[in-house]
Amino acid sequence: MSETETLAQDAIGAPFARMLQEHCAPQVVRTIERDGIGTASTALWQALQESGFIDALVAEQQGGAGLDLRSVYGILESCGRHALPLPLGETMIARALLAHTGHHVPSEPIALGCARREGNNVICGLTPYARTAHWALLQIDAGLVLLPCAQAQRNLLAAPAGTGELRWATALDTTRVMQTSASLLHAQACVVAAQIAGALGRVFDMTLRYANERVQFGKPIGKFQAVQHQISVMAEHSAMASMAARIGCDSDSYLPYAQRAAIAKAVTSEAASHVANLGHALHGAIGMTEEYDLQLFTRRLHEWRLCAGAESFWQQRIGADLLASSADALDFVRGCVGSRSN
Amino acid sequence: MLDAFQRELIPVTDDALRPAVREFLREALPKVSAEQRARSWGGFDAEFSRALAQRGWLGLTLPRAYGGAGQTAFTRFVVVEELLNAGAPVAAHWIADRQSGPLILKYGTEAQRQFYLPKICRGEAFFCIGMSEPNSGSDLASVKTRATKTASGWRLNGQKIWTTHAHRSHYMIALVRTGHPSAPKVGAGGSSESRHDGLSQLIIDLSLPGVTARPIRDLTGDAHFCEVFFQDVDLAEDALIGAEGSGWQQVTAELAFERSGPERLYSSIVLLNEWLAWLRLRGDGADAKSLALAGRVLARHAVLRELSISVTGKLARGESPVVEAALVKDLGTELEQFVPIAIADALASQPDATLPTQLLRTLTYVTQVAPSFSLRGGTREVLRGMIARGLGLR
Ligand SMILES: Cc1cc2nc3c(=O)[nH]c(=O)nc-3n(C[C@H](O)[C@H](O)[C@H](O)COP(=O)(O)OP(=O)(O)OC[C@H]3O[C@@H](n4cnc5c(N)ncnc54)[C@H](O)[C@@H]3O)c2cc1C
Secondary structure, eight states: OOHHHHHHTOTTHHHHHHHHHHHOOHHHHHHHHHHSSSHHHHHHHHHHHHHTGGGTTSOGGGTSOOOOTGGGHHHHHHHHHTTOSSOHHHHHHHHHHHHHHTOOOOSSOEEEEEOEEETTEEEEEEETTTTTOSEEEEEETTEEEEEEGGGSEEEESSTTOSOEEEEEOSOOOGGGOEEOOOOHHHHHHHHHHHHHHHHHHHHHHHHHHHHHHOEETTEEGGGSHHHHHHHHHHHHHHHHHHHHHHHHTOOSSSSOOHHHHHHHHHHHHHHHHHHHHHHHHHHGGGGGSSSSTHHHHHHHHHHHHHTTOOHHHHHHHHHHHHHHSOOOHHHHHHHHHOOOOO | OGGGOOOOOOOHHHHTTHHHHHHHHHHHSOOOOHHHHTTGGGOOOHHHHHHHHHTTOSSTTSOGGGTSOOOOHHHHHHHHHHHHHHTOOOHHHHHIIIIIHHHHHHHOOHHHHHHHHHHHHHTOOOEEEEOOBTTBSSOGGGOOOEEEEOSSEEEEEEEEEEEETGGGOSEEEEEEEOSOTTSOOOTTTSOHHHHHTTEEEEEEETTSTTEEEEEEEOTTSOEEEEEEEEEEEEEEGGGEESOTTOHHHHHHHHHHHHHSSGGGGOTTHHHHHHHHHHHHHOTTOOOHHHHHHHHHHHHHHHHHHHHHHHHHHHHHTTOOOHHHHHHHHHHHHHHHHHHHHHHHHHHTTSTTOOOOHHHHHHHHHHHHHHHHHTTTTSOHHHHHHHHHHHTTOO
């Protein structure tokens, strides 16, 4: 099934994906990666704002669409599938949280992160979109605080990367901390997992197409059994990642269930590096070039794997939950993933 | 194809069956060792199968008119998942319930349905799968066992091998050659159309003269699979199931049933649960590595189970999810094979650890049989080839 066909079944994801096809072509991604915050990012953000999707998770009485995480899965996945260089999923969560706590909601892009204090510094490591976010909504101790990124030092992972550390060299104004029971880490894990599923799907699609086009020894490389099997493995891991990310977003509110988020990030993180590497292996040298789009997605897969906890972090959490319970494997899994009556 | 995995939910009415199945298992299975339970769908116990039948849990998806329960593939998923999770000895009825029954319902004549299906549902007809032969494994279309027309039906000659529990089954559904002997049947050379021509499926009564089934001992000392010889076995006309010459297409549909169940996720479950129970009992708590391993396996299990439920949804709608089933089976057997390897490392990470013998024996058994997980029902390489075909690469 093509992306368009699948999305046709998703009334919310489909118009969003069409919008990204129009406004977030690979050249736009490259420009924003080159310039950071600039005219291109501002124009793209404006398009996203005008689309109205950014308030999808905000409650209706606060002026949003009041959707749950499950309904916006298609949006989050599309962000990854199109390498959107702006934190749309994060901003959607942040806006819902801020509106809920009655906080002023800024109009610019907002990154999410879990920060700690070190002397007079506030540090948020491995933050996706540290490059292009204007704001960062941080979980610090048990509270939330919204800080302007313009005042932070941005230590990026690499020149074109969106991910990096944000560091504020000012003492935290504790009066600005909002108390919350929400876990930003889990919310972020779900958003990132969905983006990984999207980017991974894109890497798979590109590799499948390439294997049908690239000719060596007189036939498309996809005719070689060794290549076919590697692509089959990619298909398996893509299917697994996409199901995992949907489990993560399976929630009736704008925040995820903790154990579903854990499963989502554990499984997608593991698939991310695996599929990225297979995609490169099958593309040969062309896949290593700046000009070819593959890198836009594989670089993100590796970055996102690091964000909000890589696989072993979540695996340990799941293992600890499991051992703290008395359930066997089946009951534990059923308890995590649950079932809905509708 | 990837997007073909829609999220599906097990209907609440089916999930509600679990307590009853568990209650039944507590009564029907007196305390059996973990090592024994680890055999699960290799464990043969005709009485247990008949007790299940009495509860109405065999032939769950078959219509009531034939003695079935008229339920959906989801109902079967729930019951089967509970049986496997408990390590119940399901082998006796396994094949009949999983694939022979649905096959007969789909391709059989009314008389065949009336004859076989009620017996299957009562646990009185056990079936085995006669596909593999000594020279036809992955290249299944090259089978040589042949049935020739006689005045009263068919005469069968040839040999099957690896036929699980043939020596204890009543019937075999076999893939045999019925076409003209001169039809091309050479390896990769023949066009696929001609190679798949002239194959048919027969239901063979294994008590007939000329049938010999000999068990073959496996590396653990168990004897489940057999070699089966057919020497001038005379079969009635109605031994043919489905259309003459449609054997290949029917066997493909049968394999979709064979590969799509939850059992491709549960072959190591008894070991996994034993290990978890042991970790809980240990006073000093689990180390970070063991926690991560438990979490890794459970996270995967949770996701693969959802994929399996998605495939079940397709079966429930009457689809034949051949490629999707292959994909889930390949992922499932990879996890099943990972479990004993990883648990072994976790258990023996300290050279001086004292470990319960029963746990180690379960580990050893599962480790030894684990290679078969990705052989039976089609090898890993064959499945990956099918996925590639589904993706349009071949
Ligand atoms: C426990 C167990 C139970 C079984 N029960 C039954 C049963 O009840 N009924 C039944 O009919 N059969 C049964 N089988 C047989 C099973 O279906 C076969 O083992 C399987 O189809 C593989 O055939 P083979 O063993 O002849 O291996 P081969 O086909 O000889 O394969 C050997 C190796 O070569 C690889 N290979 C073969 N062809 C290709 C190719 N074209 N491309 C790439 N690699 C290839 C295979 O993947 C494998 O790695 C059972 C097997 C086991 C282990």
